[in-house]
Amino acid sequence: MQELLDKYFRKDKLPHIWCPGCGHGIVLGAVVRAIDKVNLDPDKTTVVSGIGCSSRAPGYMKFDTLHTTHGRALAFATGVKHAKPELNVLVLTGDGDAAAIGGNHLIHAARRNIDITAVLFNNNIYGMTGGQYSPLTPTGKVATTAPYGNIDQAFDICNLAIAAGATYVARGTVYNVTQLIGLISKGIQNKGFSLIEVITQCPTVYGRRNKMGTTIDMMKWQKENTVNVKAAKKMSKEQLKGKILVGELYSDTRPEYTEQYTKIVERLQKEGQ
Amino acid sequence: MSKNKPILMQGNEACARGALAAGCRFFAGYPITPSSEIAEVLSEELPKIGGRFIQMEDEIASIAAVIGASLTGCKSMTATSGPGLSLKAENIGYASIAEVPCVIVDVQRVGPSTGGPTAPSQGDVMQARWGTHGDHPIIALAPNSVKETFEVTIKAFNLSEQFRVPVILLLDEVIGHMRERVVLPDIDSIQIIDRKKATVPPEEYLPYKPDKDGVPEMASYGDGYRFHVTGLTHDETGFPNTGSENTDYLIRRLHEKIEKNLDKIIMVDEYFMDDAEIALFAYGSPSRSSLSAVRKAREEGIKVGLIRPVTIWPFPAEVVRKAARKVKKIIVPEMNLGQLIGEVEKHVKSDAEVIGLNRVDGELITPQEVMEKIKEVL
Numbered sequence: 235m236q237e238l239l240d241k242y243f244r245k246d247k248l249p250h251i252w253c254p255g256c257g258h259g260i261v262l263g264a265v266v267r268a269i270d271k272v273n274l275d276p277d278k279t280t281v282v283s284g285i286g287c288s289s290r291a292p293g294y295m296k297f298d299t300l301h302t303t304h305g306r307a308l309a310f311a312t313g314v315k316h317a318k319p320e321l322n323v324l325v326l327t328g329d330g331d332a333a334a335i336g337g338n339h340l341i342h343a344a345r346r347n348i349d350i351t352a353v354l355f356n357n358n359i360y361g362m363t364g365g366q367y368s369p370l371t372p373t374g375k376v377a378t379t380a381p382y383g384n385i386d387q388a389f390d391i392c393n394l395a396i397a398a399g400a401t402y403v404a405r406g407t408v409y410n411v412t413q414l415i416g417l418i419s420k421g422i423q424n425k426g427f428s429l430i431e432v433i434t435q436c437p438t439v440y441g442r443r444n445k446m447g448t449t450i451d452m453m454k455w456q457k458e459n460t461v462n463v464k465a466a467k468k469m470s471k472e473q474l475k476g477k478i479l480v481g482e483l484y485s486d487t488r489p490e491y492t493e494q495y496t497k498i499v500e501r502l503q504k505e506g507q
Numbered sequence: 508m509s510k511n512k513p514i515l516m517q518g519n520e521a522c523a524r525g526a527l528a529a530g531c532r533f534f535a536g537y538p539i540t541p542s543s544e545i546a547e548v549l550s551e552e553l554p555k556i557g558g559r560f561i562q563m564e565d566e567i568a569s570i571a572a573v574i575g576a577s578l579t580g581c582k583s584m585t586a587t588s589g590p591g592l593s594l595k596a597e598n599i600g601y602a603s604i605a606e607v608p609c610v611i612v613d614v615q616r617v618g619p620s621t622g623g624p625t626a627p628s629q630g631d632v633m634q635a636r637w638g639t640h641g642d643h644p645i646i647a648l649a650p651n652s653v654k655e656t657f658e659v660t661i662k663a664f665n666l667s668e669q670f671r672v673p674v675i676l677l678l679d680e681v682i683g684h685m686r687e688r689v690v691l692p693d694i695d696s697i698q699i700i701d702r703k704k705a706t707v708p709p710e711e712y713l714p715y716k717p718d719k720d721g722v723p724e725m726a727s728y729g730d731g732y733r734f735h736v737t738g739l740t741h742d743e744t745g746f747p748n749t750g751s752e753n754t755d756y757l758i759r760r761l762h763e764k765i766e767k768n769l770d771k772i773i774m775v776d777e778y779f780m781d782d783a784e785i786a787l788f789a790y791g792s793p794s795r796s797s798l799s800a801v802r803k804a805r806e807e808g809i810k811v812g813l814i815r816p817v818t819i820w821p822f823p824a825e826v827v828r829k830a831a832r833k834v835k836k837i838i839v840p841e842m843n844l845g846q847l848i849g850e851v852e853k854h855v856k857s858d859a860e861v862i863g864l865n866r867v868d869g870e871l872i873t874p875q876e877v878m879e880k881i882k883e884v885l
């Protein structure tokens with residue numbers, strides 16, 4: 235642990251701003267362990283985020299870090315990656331950041347299959363602004379802007395990313411960190427666009443209002459309401475009702491955007507000689 | 508004299524060629540008339556010289572990608588028209604507070620909203636100044652010919668790099684789409700300014716510690732500096748610091764780096780101003796009609812001159828103040844209902860009478876109209 239802290243964290247920026255019990259720190263820990271596991275060169279790694287509690291994570295990470303505007307992390311990251319393709323680019327984003335205001339950028343980053351790994355901290359709520367509902371707030375849950383219960387339908391962001399063209403899509407929880415580290419590592423290793431949705435808890439403005447108990451209760455909820463995709467194959471529709479699938483949901487290979495562009499550059503430069 | 512041959516060139520193409528000459532190696536944009544030719548030319552030319560082009564999903568994403576690219580050390584640009592500039596507004600503020608050099612071209616068209624996509628206007632003058640939120644510095648330049656568009660695009664990059672500030676290049680549909688015979692300057696005669704790179708080792712690097720000129724040195728992503736960039740108010744380390752003292756210091760420094768360098772930023776041409784009793788104050792396309800009207804009026808013995816700013820933001824206040832003490836009247840022709848005239852009035856105070864000449868029908872202001880106005884106020 236000490237070694238990880240020294241190598242990858244801006245220790246002078248700690249302690250972090252997150253509430254006690256917030257899952258965001260666990261996600262950050264998993265991201266760093268995954269980076270360590272796949273041995274990325276810290277000098278060649280840029281971490282980009284939008285705005286939200288989750289998007290504050292890069293500030294603690296000893297890499298080139300870019301804390302951008304709400305929803306736009308993937309668009310900024312696209313510029314970084316396209317301009318300097320040798321960089322490893324990660325995006326850390328929230329459910330509001332990536333699925334509401336930044337939804338269009340998510341679709342198009344996936345469609346291009348640009349080599350960026352996005353980790354979506356899904357706490358089902360807008361944490362930073364005090365608990366308004368997000369596109370990933372389940373129907374019926376209470377939020378400051380849904381005092382009578384949310385009537386919106388949440389969408390499955392992983393399915394969306396798969397449909398849009400992402401080549402690695404997975405979902406994990408902060409309850410199962412070992413699995414999460416594995417999923418993020420594979421996402422980073424995928425040469426193309428990867429999305430890892432992480433189910434995490436916001437006890438402060440979501441759990442409490444929805445009477446979900448303590449942080450421990452919320453993490454237990456994650457355990458009890460998720461099913462690994464492999465196990466799900468052997469389960470009936472009834473058994474799977476209301477369950478959230480976790481694990482590697484999709485993996486494929488398709489041409490990567492910046493590589494395709496570099497091929498054009500190389501061809502033109504050869505012809506120009 | 509340039510060794511180059513005269514060629515027929517469109518304004519938008521001149522802008523794209525100017526960008527390339529300035530060292531632009533990254534363009535992200537979203538198509539919109541009357542700016543699309545800039546993207547088209549760059550999509551063809553950039554990969555030939557190892558640059559990168561990308562058509563993004565919208566204008567917000569385009570400016571975001573441009574800022575991201577610029578942070579890797581790459582000179583970057585986007586181009587749009589008024590509706591797209593509105594979408595870019597939030598991230599222009601980001602570039603301003605994070606001090607990321609970038610050039611934003613706005614080929615202005617008439618109207619609010621979709622308006623008249625193929626008709627010229629100067630309706631975005633105030634949007635260029637105040638489009639983004641909060642107190643922020645900005646530089647905006649308005650060339651008036653195809654050749655000058657080439658030169659001023661280079662200037663836009665130079666200023667952006669030198670002062671780490673977003674620079675808006677305001678063209679209009681006429682300048683953008685007009686074809687003129689131009690002789691481009693020799694590449695080796697062009698002054699190119701690059702941002703100051705970080706000179707200290709990473710352990711000592713403070714990404715927002717200003718030099719004497721108020722501008723901090725800029726490391727590039729991937730060079731081992733591992734620095735943080737945020738849109739939050741931050742201190743010299745680059746990390747958030749929203750304390751009131753620091754906030755005040757930062758916002759004022761951002762302005763001061765521009766205000767203390769006005770001599771390097773403000774470009775104004777003056778014609779026949781020595782003995783002028785009436786001055787025209789015109790920029791962009793109307794400055795051409797104004798100059799021909801001034802020449803005509805002079806033939807008739809009318810003592811009229813022209814102040815023609817290329818830099819409209821920061822506003823060339825000193826030039827206007829000086830003129831106001833000499834002339835009785837200042838006419839401000841604009842293809843809007845009076846935007847920059849407000850600035851002129853602000854600085855002229857009661858020293859001279861300020862009169863507008865305005866068109867918003869998507870047509871050019873003609874030399875005849877300017878002439879009539881001169882005679883009317885005589």
Ligand SMILES: Cc1ncc(C[n+]2csc(CCOP(=O)(O)OP(=O)(O)O)c2C)c(N)n1
Binds near residue numbers: 327329355359368
């Ligand atoms: C353009 C813009 N709109 C709104 C906001 C306000 N805002 C800040 S964070 C946020 C929501 C963040 O929610 P999420 O992405 O889910 O992250 P969390 O805080 O829950 O980690 C909003 C709406 C903003 N900063 N910028």
Ligand code: SF4
Binds near residue numbers: 287438440
């Ligand atoms: S408000 Fe919620 S998401 Fe934000 S830090 Fe607190 S617990 Fe975490």
